[in-house]
Amino acid sequence: MPSAEAEQQPVVVVGGGFGGLSAALQLAASAAHVPVMLIEPQERFLFLPLLYELLSQELRRWEVAPSYSELLAGKGVVWLQDRVSQIDTSAQQLCTESGQRIAYSQLVLATGGKPTSYGIPGVSEHCLGFRSLADVDRLQQLVQRLKQQQRPLQRLAIVGAGASGVELACKLADLLQGAAVVELIEQGEELLPASRSFNREQAQQALLKRDIRLRTGTRVMAVSGTGVSLQRGNSSETLSCDGVIWTGGVVGSVPELTPALALDSRGRLPCHGDLRVVGAEHVFAMGDAALCPDASGEAHPATAQVAYQQASCVAANVLRQRRGEELQPFIWSDLGEMLGLGIGQASLTGMGITLAGTAAFQLRRLAYLARMPGLQHQLRVAGGWLADWF
Numbered sequence: 001m002p003s004a005e006a007e008q009q010p011v012v013v014v015g016g017g018f019g020g021l022s023a024a025l026q027l028a029a030s031a032a033h034v035p036v037m038l039i040e041p042q043e044r045f046l047f048l049p050l051l052y053e054l055l056s057q058e059l060r061r062w063e064v065a066p067s068y069s070e071l072l073a074g075k076g077v078v079w080l081q082d083r084v085s086q087i088d089t090s091a092q093q094l095c096t097e098s099g100q101r102i103a104y105s106q107l108v109l110a111t112g113g114k115p116t117s118y119g120i121p122g123v124s125e126h127c128l129g130f131r132s133l134a135d136v137d138r139l140q141q142l143v144q145r146l147k148q149q150q151r152p153l154q155r156l157a158i159v160g161a162g163a164s165g166v167e168l169a170c171k172l173a174d175l176l177q178g179a180a181v182v183e184l185i186e187q188g189e190e191l192l193p194a195s196r197s198f199n200r201e202q203a204q205q206a207l208l209k210r211d212i213r214l215r216t217g218t219r220v221m222a223v224s225g226t227g228v229s230l231q232r233g234n235s236s237e238t239l240s241c242d243g244v245i246w247t248g249g250v251v252g253s254v255p256e257l258t259p260a261l262a263l264d265s266r267g268r269l270p271c272h273g274d275l276r277v278v279g280a281e282h283v284f285a286m287g288d289a290a291l292c293p294d295a296s297g298e299a300h301p302a303t304a305q306v307a308y309q310q311a312s313c314v315a316a317n318v319l320r321q322r323r324g325e326e327l328q329p330f331i332w333s334d335l336g337e338m339l340g341l342g343i344g345q346a347s348l349t350g351m352g353i354t355l356a357g358t359a360a361f362q363l364r365r366l367a368y369l370a371r372m373p374g375l376q377h378q379l380r381v382a383g384g385w386l387a388d389w390f
Contacts, residue, residue, distance in 0.1 A: 012104040016040030019286040019307035020110030026315035028076035041083040052171045084255045089280040106282045113250035113288030122223035127246035147179045154180035160247035161186035170342040173210035182212045202347035202356045252289045273329035286310035338364045
């Protein structure tokens with residue numbers, strides 16, 4: 001248990017993404033009346049799985065990115081709009097970029113991930129990302145410019161044929177309406193290697209329908225302001241591009257820790273099965289910041305679904321630790337997989353359902369509506385959707 005003095009301090013949650021926000025709200029709503037502080041530098045929560053619908057303007061900004069002040073009003077969570085720069089796990093204290101020092105009883109690290117360039121020249125300088133509202137704005141401007149220019153041989157390249165790359169490629173192809181060629185580049189031998197076979201087949205059909213050029217087994221060697229250098233086997237090629245979008249990988253984003261704790265090769269904190277950080281008794285981690293293998297030794301997928309479930313486990317274990325009870329391991333329940341495959345189109349498998357097309361798109365939206373933070377926001381969004389339909 002935390003010491004008597006430490007128990008007077010709040011439980012501090014660092015990072016207000018899916019996992020962090022959910023854990024903070026669950027802790028504050030518990031009967032234990034635990035003081036909870038959420039430290040998050042951004043003004044708005046970002047519902048990442050629906051960022052593609054914001055790009056295509058199928059959804060509005062307030063639906064996908066509600067403000068933290070709105071979501072946390074009256075919830076019993078103190079929100080500090082700041083960024084954590086250093087954590088002293090021995091003293092149970094952290095420092096923020098604004099210079100504040102905050103003591104905690106227990107700490108929850110939900111700091112998420114950040115794109116990695118894998119050391120490839122030019123990626124950091126010339127590639128666009130797709131993880132923020134600013135990224136959406138930049139891509140919308142690029143699409144408009146390409147549609148207005150109508151120059152021959154315009155091209156966009158997307159690096160990474162995982163779920164993010166496939167969803168983004170389909171949305172961009174629909175938005176561009178033939179104004180530019182979309183190339184999807186994957187180092188592995190197939191797209192969506194971790195996905196269900198049905199979703200993979202639907203994705204392949206969606207790419208073919210939109211004439212999206214899929215290049216598998218192809219490595220990016222360098223990116224410049226005008227193109228991307230590729231290698232497949234012994235052959236090399238340079239593609240001229242009007243933009244390169246990087247979805248090729250994410251590593252954990254963890255603040256500086258004292259004493260230093262070892263991170264894995266992807267920048268994640270190794271965790272016990274109960275999501276406590278190895279070497280830090282009163283620190284829990286989840287999402288892209290945590291390495292918590294399942295029973296087979298494999299890491300859980302880096303998805304919002306996993307982070308959402310981990311939040312419930314962490315919140316419950318924080319309360320158990322305060323009571324001196326045995327902590328429970330995190331057990332992931334795979335609820336299925338959903339993919340957006342263009343404007344008004346999706347594919348989903350799970351919970352006994354296998355479906356593609358417009359019906360899958362509507363079911364996907366309803367499933368995500370149920371995962372949006374806060375009943376008030378869910379009702380506002382649902383009301384907006386009903387008004388659009390009628």
